[in-house]
Structures are given as C-alpha cells and as structure tokens.
Amino acid sequence: MDIFIKATPQDVATHAADVMAEYVRNGQTIGLATGSTPLLMYRELIARFQAKELSFKDCTAFLLDEYIGLPREHEQSYYRFIRDNFTSHIDIDDAKVHSPNGLAEDVHAEGPAYDAAIEAAGGIACQLVGVGANGHIGFNEPACSLNSGTRVETLHPKTIADNARFFDDDESQVPVHVLTQGLGTISRAGHVLLIATGAAKARAVKALIEGPLSAFCPASVLQLHNHATVIIDEEAAQLLEYSDYYRFCADNRV
Numbered sequence: 001m002d003i004f005i006k007a008t009p010q011d012v013a014t015h016a017a018d019v020m021a022e023y024v025r026n027g028q029t030i031g032l033a034t035g036s037t038p039l040l041m042y043r044e045l046i047a048r049f050q051a052k053e054l055s056f057k058d059c060t061a062f063l064l065d066e067y068i069g070l071p072r073e074h075e076q077s078y079y080r081f082i083r084d085n086f087t088s089h090i091d092i093d094d095a096k097v098h099s100p101n102g103l104a105e106d107v108h109a110e111g112p113a114y115d116a117a118i119e120a121a122g123g124i125a126c127q128l129v130g131v132g133a134n135g136h137i138g139f140n141e142p143a144c145s146l147n148s149g150t151r152v153e154t155l156h157p158k159t160i161a162d163n164a165r166f167f168d169d170d171e172s173q174v175p176v177h178v179l180t181q182g183l184g185t186i187s188r189a190g191h192v193l194l195i196a197t198g199a200a201k202a203r204a205v206k207a208l209i210e211g212p213l214s215a216f217c218p219a220s221v222l223q224l225h226n227h228a229t230v231i232i233d234e235e236a237a238q239l240l241e242y243s244d245y246y247r248f249c250a251d252n253r254v
C-alpha cells in the first residue's frame, strides 16, 4: 500500500484529484464513490475541468453502490448524488455513467449484470473508495466475502445510523438493502484509491492498514491489492503505529 498522510482534508482532496486526473487524461474507466469524503475531491476535479485543464469526455464511470428501492431521481439515490455533486458539472457523457439499478425487477440478477458491464468496459482502471467507520468499502459490511461480486447487501445498523444524516436524521427512512460492488469487484480494479478524513475514521484506518486481513474489516482486503493508494488526513491517521515510517516512505519515493 502507498500511504500518504496529509495535513488537511483539502490536501487529501488535491492529492486524490492528482491521482484521478492521470486516468481521466487517458480517457480511462473510473470508479466513483459517494458520501461526504469525496466531495472536496469532486470540487477540485470540477475546478480543473472549468479551468480547461481536464476533460472527461472520453471517460466511462461506474458507481460503487446504490440503495435498493430508491428511484434514480430520489434526492438520496447515489445516482442522483453523483449527478448533483459531480457529473452534471463536467463534460462526461451521461450515458457513460453507470450505477447499479436499485429498482431492478430482479435485484439479485443486477449484481452479476453490473460486473459483466464493468468487464465489457475493459474493467475499472482506478476505483475511488471511502471507508465507513466500521471498515466497510462500497457497502461491503463486516463478515462479507473477501471475494464477493456485486450483489445485494444488508446494511449494518451502524451504517444506517451514520447515513441517517442524509435522511432528515431519521434512521427509518434509510433503506436497509443496497446493491454494492463486491470486494472481489473492487479488487479487480487496476488501482484502488482510498481516502479518509476525520477522527471518526481513525479506528477503521488503523484496522485496514495495520490490522489483520479480515472480513471483519472489509477494507483490509486492500492489503492484497498490488496497487492500492491510501490518502488520509492527520485526524484519520492518529492511531497508526507506523505513521512516521509511512511519512518517510512518502518523502523518499523512487
């Protein structure tokens, strides 16, 4: 893993945007995450597009996950979230922004179909992920298969509580089921870029980098990936035992 500890969330966003921009410049397929953490990075990429430094016109994008039961137009659907916060502000072709269909008649068939669509697009060159306080990436909750494909997942009560902030602080409005790229799907991306900021992520960050490889912390699957980059701020890094070593590596890259 390449680990970068940055002073502020904005520094995390700038560095993550630098990583993504390389793939965008080459018109490659990118994987997008929702949630609060990537918002600054999306803002940074939008600014680069507006400054005519970057064009997304040749890119294809796949979202990580989607709530089951929410139509695309719903304010909290992840499709709508990505449109509102990112893709409607850049020049990517809407038809090339894919998300799992949370209203599919057969939601269990939707997962394998999504994985097939990713494969047909040549795979994801760079997949962005955030991390949940419980160590999930995508919506792969603790104890899921480390090799799972895209599928239906049941949210952990902690995730429902964390996400209630987007649903008028009402947990009962948060869908219990989601479609998520599996850990196997995420692991097939050429490069996985994980970003995390804030003290609430410190335990998950410690577990994913320094804990054992375990389905109990799904993000620890990145320990098996041969091109995983983790960019975090000081608050999220505060529990790391070898943070000095990670800084040393970052300062002495060859």
Ligand code: F6R
Pocket: 032, 033, 034, 035, 036, 037, 038, 064, 065, 078, 129, 130, 131, 132, 133, 136, 137, 138, 139
């Ligand atoms: C979002 C996703 C989730 C979030 C995670 C962190 O598409 O799959 O894994 O990345 O829950 O969310 P935030 O960034 O809101 O803390």
